[in-house]
Amino acid sequence: MFEHTQFSRDLKMQKLNYLQGVNVDYQLLTQYIKELKQVDLLQYQTDEQKIAFWVNVYNGLTNYWIITLGLRKNMREAFRFFTKNKAIIGGYSFSLHLIENGLLRGNRTHRMSFFRPFKPQDKRLSFSIQKVDYRIHFALNCGSASCPAIAYYSATKLNEQLSLAAESFCTQEFVVDTSKKKILCSRIFWLYRQDFDHIYINDPLYKDYCIRYTKYDHSIT
Numbered sequence: 001m002f003e004h005t006q007f008s009r010d011l012k013m014q015k016l017n018y019l020q021g022v023n024v025d026y027q028l029l030t031q032y033i034k035e036l037k038q039v040d041l042l043q044y045q046t047d048e049q050k051i052a053f054w055v056n057v058y059n060g061l062t063n064y065w066i067i068t069l070g071l072r073k074n075m076r077e078a079f080r081f082f083t084k085n086k087a088i089i090g091g092y093s094f095s096l097h098l099i100e101n102g103l104l105r106g107n108r109t110h111r112m113s114f115f116r117p118f119k120p121q122d123k124r125l126s127f128s129i130q131k132v133d134y135r136i137h138f139a140l141n142c143g144s145a146s147c148p149a150i151a152y153y154s155a156t157k158l159n160e161q162l163s164l165a166a167e168s169f170c171t172q173e174f175v176v177d178t179s180k181k182k183i184l185c186s187r188i189f190w191l192y193r194q195d196f197d198h199i200y201i202n203d204p205l206y207k208d209y210c211i212r213y214t215k216y217d218h219s220i221t
């Protein structure tokens with residue numbers, strides 16, 4: 001089986017090289033997509049295993065499509081980037097939207113989408129996590145400047161890794177001014193507010209605070 005760890009590390013460098021005008025090793029990218037087709041998704045039984053696998057796949061596919069579609073400046077250069085592009089994984093078709101909202105968020109809607117990604121009879125629902133971990137939002141990299149940094153996630157170290165990702169992201173993207181009762185934070189907290197149960201903007205401590213969301217930067221990092 002193709003090593004996802006090596007791919008995640010190599011692909012980040014491939015993306016940087018591409019944006020700097022350096023030739024990209026498309027053989028690496030093609031090999032990864034080929035291997036994903038043959039992955040046995042039933043081997044991932046726990047939420048920890050599923051989260052680690054799908055976060056790595058999401059980050060890898062995002063960067064793969066950025067490169068292969070020739071995006072240079074902005075994620076919006078590609079029409080319906082998160083829904084139109086699809087990859088066959090374990091014999092099933094998945095878009096980035098389906099991976100994030102259908103699998104990693106337990107088939108939830110969000111502020112910009114009123115429909116659940118999967119219908120009740122969809123077989124792909126069996127690969128979805130059981131309990132949503134809000135920290136996935138600090139691990140998923142959509143290729144934009146406002147996204148969290150890319151990292152490789154392991155099921156055995158997932159809790160520690162997600163906590164570090166949350167700390168790293170929120171230090172910059174969730175700033176609280178207690179003296180003025182104001183919060184300046186990423187629009188991720190607005191878009192996926194339902195996932196942050198009694199924490200961050202849903203924390204009772206901030207019920208009287210004025211919340212301002214920063215403009216989301218869709219430019220390619």
